[in-house]
Amino acid sequence: MNWPLAILTGAGPVASAQAKLGWWLLVVSVVVVVVVTVLVLAGGFRRHSNETSMVEREGAGVRWVVVGGMIVPAIVLTLTFAFTIATENATAAPPKVAGMTVDVIGHRWWWEVRYAGGGSAPTVITANEIHVPVGIPVRLELTSADVIHSFWIPRLAGKTDVVPGQRNVAWIQADKPGIYRGACAEYCGLQHSNMAAFVVAESPAQFEQWTNAQRDTVRAPSDSDAARGLVVFQKSSCMACHTIRGTSAVGRIGPDLTHLVSRMTIAAGSLENTRGNLAGWIANPQSIKPGNDMPTTPLRGSELQALVAYLETLK
Numbered sequence: 001m002n003w004p005l006a007i008l009t010g011a012g013p014v015a016s017a018q019a020k021l022g023w024w025l026l027v028v029s030v031v032v033v034v035v036v037t038v039l040v041l042a043g044g045f046r047r048h049s050n051e052t053s054m055v056e057r058e059g060a061g062v063r064w065v066v067v068g069g070m071i072v073p074a075i076v077l078t079l080t081f082a083f084t085i086a087t088e089n090a091t092a093a094p095p096k097v098a099g100m101t102v103d104v105i106g107h108r109w110w111w112e113v114r115y116a117g118g119g120s121a122p123t124v125i126t127a128n129e130i131h132v133p134v135g136i137p138v139r140l141e142l143t144s145a146d147v148i149h150s151f152w153i154p155r156l157a158g159k160t161d162v163v164p165g166q167r168n169v170a171w172i173q174a175d176k177p178g179i180y181r182g183a184c185a186e187y188c189g190l191q192h193s194n195m196a197a198f199v200v201a202e203s204p205a206q207f208e209q210w211t212n213a214q215r216d217t218v219r220a221p222s223d224s225d226a227a228r229g230l231v232v233f234q235k236s237s238c239m240a241c242h243t244i245r246g247t248s249a250v251g252r253i254g255p256d257l258t259h260l261v262s263r264m265t266i267a268a269g270s271l272e273n274t275r276g277n278l279a280g281w282i283a284n285p286q287s288i289k290p291g292n293d294m295p296t297t298p299l300r301g302s303e304l305q306a307l308v309a310y311l312e313t314l315k
């Protein structure tokens, strides 16, 4: 289904159940508003003929109050209450055990995404992109590194608060492969609206391929431009904030850059991940996302070029 209808339909069990409840509430409220409006207007315009006695009129009035004001609302509200409880039950926990757990950490203004590795496998760390296999319930453990954010992928699940010092749990399941865009849904400062998240749902085989590629440590750059770029990276402030697994860079303030090139966007959906945008971002992150936590580093043109050549090897 295409936009705009797509955003009104769930692409997984959680969002579908919530969407059904949403439609029920919408239909019930519209019917109530229409019926009440018609009755108010009808009452206002009605003329009483002299034949109906005062007593008869009062009897009819009491009936309206009992049926229209008590019995009908009691039925509608009880049904809505039951429907809400059922939806909450259905969305609180997956029907079968979650296939995997992903840690999602809100930062101003991007999402850190972590997959704990089993055994000797390293933890896979990426940013703003959550890869999941289709058809499997995925448990999300959400926390924040700074202020309260809210995690929201409309087609997969409703909002979950992301609170510092607390682990909130949500689960998602994508029924079909695709890219599901989401956003931070709790105002968290200047760049709140540039804090997109993407769920990339793929076949189990593709997901495994992705995971294996993400587990790789980077190799030393082979061409001379990129090798100079690594030196620039290590000499500049970049190291203080970014990790590149396999190098001495272990900063944790900004996104892990070990497999930067594998991501679709940079700066949480602000820019497509192209060579030109990467250069533009590093040259002046503050003009692209004013107020964000990455300062502008003064670099010579040749240094910037080498740096980008190096970052482009981080497949």
Ligand code: HEC
Pocket (backbone or CB within 6 Å): 108, 109, 110, 127, 191, 233, 236, 237, 238, 239, 240, 241, 242, 253, 254, 255, 257, 260, 263, 265, 266, 267, 268, 278, 282, 289, 292, 293, 294, 295, 297, 307, 311
């Ligand atoms: C003070 C900490 C800090 C320093 C120093 C810093 N960065 Fe960043 N960097 C960040 C933060 C925070 C973000 C995320 C910004 C956002 O999306 O709001 C970021 C984002 C990025 C991204 C985009 C990553 C993604 O997946 O979105 C790249 C690439 C990057 N930085 C490269 C560099 C390079 C190269 C240097 C050195 C010239 C550098 N950074 C210096 C904090 C820093």
Ligand SMILES: [Cu+2]
Pocket (backbone or CB within 6 Å): 106, 107, 109, 148, 149, 150, 184, 185, 186, 187, 188, 192, 195
């Ligand atoms: Cu936020």
